[in-house]
Amino acid sequence: MNDFSVCLNLVCLLVxxxxxxxxxxxxxxxxxxxxxxxxxxxxxxxxxxISRQVxxxxxxxxxxxxxxxxxxxxxxxxxxxxxxxxxxxIALYISQLSFGVVNSMExxxxxxxxxxxxxxLLIFLATLLSFVICACCYRAVFGFLSLAEGLPLSHTWxxxxxxxxxxxxxxxxxxxSYTQACIFPTDLxxxxxxxxxxxxxxxxxxxxxxxGALLCTxxxxxxxxxxxxxRSQLLSLTQAVRAQKTYISxxxxxxxxxxxxxHDIRNHLSVLDGLLGSGNYEEGRAYxxxxxxVSSSLSFPYQTGNPVVDILLGEKLETAxxxxxxxxxSLLLPEPWGVDDFDLCVIFANxxxxxxxxxxEGPSPKFIHISGERQGDFFLxxxxxxxxxxxxxxxxxxxxxxxxxxxxYHGAILTEKKDTLFSLHVLLDISLHPENISAQKPCIFTAEx
Numbered sequence: 118m119n120d121f122s123v124c125l126n127l128v129c130l131l132v133x134x135x136x137x138x139x140x141x142x143x144x145x146x147x148x149x150x151x152x153x154x155x156x157x158x159x160x161x162x163x164x165x166x167i168s169r170q171v172x173x174x175x176x177x178x179x180x181x182x183x184x185x186x187x188x189x190x191x192x193x194x195x196x197x198x199x200x201x202x203x204x205x206x207i208a209l210y211i212s213q214l215s216f217g218v219v220n221s222m223e224x225x226x227x228x229x230x231x232x233x234x235x236x237x238l239l240i241f242l243a244t245l246l247s248f249v250i251c252a253c254c255y256r257a258v259f260g261f262l263s264l265a266e267g268l269p270l271s272h273t274w275x276x277x278x279x280x281x282x283x284x285x286x287x288x289x290x291x292x293x294s295y296t297q298a299c300i301f302p303t304d305l306x307x308x309x310x311x312x313x314x315x316x317x318x319x320x321x322x323x324x325x326x327x328x329g330a331l332l333c334t335x336x337x338x339x340x341x342x343x344x345x346x347x348r349s350q351l352l353s354l355t356q357a358v359r360a361q362k363t364y365i366s367x368x369x370x371x372x373x374x375x376x377x378x379x380h381d382i383r384n385h386l387s388v389l390d391g392l393l394g395s396g397n398y399e400e401g402r403a404y405x406x407x408x409x410x411v412s413s414s415l416s417f418p419y420q421t422g423n424p425v426v427d428i429l430l431g432e433k434l435e436t437a438x439x440x441x442x443x444x445x446x447s448l449l450l451p452e453p454w455g456v457d458d459f460d461l462c463v464i465f466a467n468x469x470x471x472x473x474x475x476x477x478e479g480p481s482p483k484f485i486h487i488s489g490e491r492q493g494d495f496f497l498x499x500x501x502x503x504x505x506x507x508x509x510x511x512x513x514x515x516x517x518x519x520x521x522x523x524x525x526y527h528g529a530i531l532t533e534k535k536d537t538l539f540s541l542h543v544l545l546d547i548s549l550h551p552e553n554i555s556a557q558k559p560c561i562f563t564a565e566x
Contacts, residue, residue, distance in 0.1 A: 121237060125244060130165060132248055133212060134158040137186055140211075140255045141204040145264045147194040156193070160185045176288050183209055200264045203276055207258060207331075210284040214328055215251035217291055219243050221321035254328065261335035279334045283327050290320055349517055359466075422450040425458040426465055430487070433469040437485055442476045447488040451496070454547055460522045464498065467515035468541055472502035479503040479537050491547070495528065498543040506537050519543060 134157045142149045161182065168178050183205055191201035223243050262276075393401045419430040434444045469485070476483040479502075486501040509532070519541075520530045527546035532539070 121240075125240070126165070127162075129244060130161050131158060134161055136248065136251055136255065137208045137212065138189065140208045140258075141186070141190045141196075141201075142194060143259060144204050144207075144262065145190065145194065145196045145200055147196060149194065153189060153193050157185070157189050160189075174292070176292060179209065179213070179288055196264070203280070204264055206277070206280050206284055207262075208255075210280060210287060210331070211254045211258070211328075212251050213284075213287050213291060214324055215247045215254065217287055217324050218250060218321060218328075219247040220291075221317045221324065222246075224317040225321075257332060258335060261332065261339045276334065276338055280331065283331055286327060287324065290324065349521075352518070419446050419448075421446070421448045423458070423461065426450060426461055429462060429465050430469075433466070433473070434485070437469075437473050437476070440473065440477060442473065442483045442485055444485045445487070447486075448498075450489065451491075451547070454496070456526060456545060456547075460525065463522050464519050464543055467519050468498075468500045468543070471515050471541075472500055472539075475504035475539055476502050478505045480505075492544075494547060496545050496547050498545070500541040500543075502539055503537050504534065504539040509534055509539075516541075 134154055138149050138154055138157055164178065164181055164185065186205040186208060187198075187201050190196050190204055191198055194201075196204070223239075226239070419427050419434070421427055421430065430446060434446075437444050469487075472485045476485060483503045484501075486499075488499045488501075490497055490499075516530070516532065523530050523543050523545060528544040530544070531542040533542075534540075
């Protein structure tokens with residue numbers, strides 16, 4: 118190996134290390150440090166040195182390279198194992214595909230340049246072209262795929278099978294056609310040289326089709342994810358509409374009962390006056406208690422300052438009481454505060470549905486606690502409930518919907534689990550509505566099953 122080959126190989130490893138790590142970090146939404154690049158470069162350089170000494174099969178070298186990049190992505194960048202595998206496989210496949218495309222071009226052109234002064238320049242330009250193609254393909258992938266933490270990745274495993282197939286096909290092409298120098302002697306018969314060129318043209322077309330198939334697969338995956346998000350949004354709207362319908366129905370029933378009570382109030386007062394006037398004080402007290410019970414039934418069991426939330430809480434916590442789950446509410450919402458009733462329905466409906474379901478699976482004693490407080494320019498909603506001691510499953514549709522609403526109001530959500538206690542904090546920005554900041558203390562309601 119001459120000095121030109123040594124220097125070119127060193128530059129290739131250096132640029133390849135940078136491209137790989139920049140790609141996986143951008144794809145997974147994680148930041149990299151300079152020592153990450155240094156560690157990955159040194160590992161690749163060590164692998165290159167060992168491969169020159171032992172001369173192992175090319176697929177084995179690529180397999181070790183894949184494991185190294187997976188380890189960097191998983192252990193140093195902090196991604197999950199599945200996300201790290203997908204990012205590493207895509208990075209290496211595109212990298213090898215870029216060199217494979219250029220190798221096909223070299224095999225067509227270079228045989229005619231052996232012995233000329235242009236050969237070294239052409240080799241350098243071909244290597245540069247490989248990196249340009251690799252960078253362009255990486256950029257194209259960013260338009261179709263993101264593996265950033267917090268995004269729904271339930272369908273991402275579908276990518277492994279086609280990408281592994283593309284990678285295996287590219288490895289086969291590299292192993293059978295481009296592992297050894299593919300520059301042909303100039304003294305080959307013209308017919309044989311033309312045949313070899315035709316083979317490499319076919320391989321070039323095949324690899325370009327492989328790249329197109331990868332992009333089409335990523336595009337189809339993006340559409341599946343968009344469909345998943347659309348269905349989540351539709352479910353969120355359905356929940357909000359259902360809650361609004363419940364609110365309207367309940368409001369009409371309460372209005373009808375209130376109108377009937379007002380219609381009969383004079384008769385009730387006349388009866389009460391007659392009882393007190395005749396000295397029947399005990400009967401008067403009993404009748405007054407009945408009137409108090411009727412008037413109490415016209416009020417919401419929970420009064421948070423928002424009638425939609427009041428009715429939704431009454432419905433959900435009635436369900437919790439039927440399942441023998443104690444609940445308590447310490448919450449006063451500012452009114453008005455600019456948060457749409459539909460969005461409130463999404464937050465409370467999903468949070469309470471999850472809490473009730475978790476309480477049913479968790480140990481006794483069970484409870485659900487709801488509270489809220491202002492923190493500077495933000496309003497913090499807190500949902501706490503008991504749950505099973507097993508690890509939490511990945512973020513489901515309910516929490517994704519809540520997070521979407523929180524981000525709409527420039528806020529965020531935080532979930533925390535300690536043993537059998539689960540907490541959900543929803544932060545909403547109310548800085549644009551200073552008139553909503555209230556110094557009142559929240560009313561506290563407690564319900565036991």
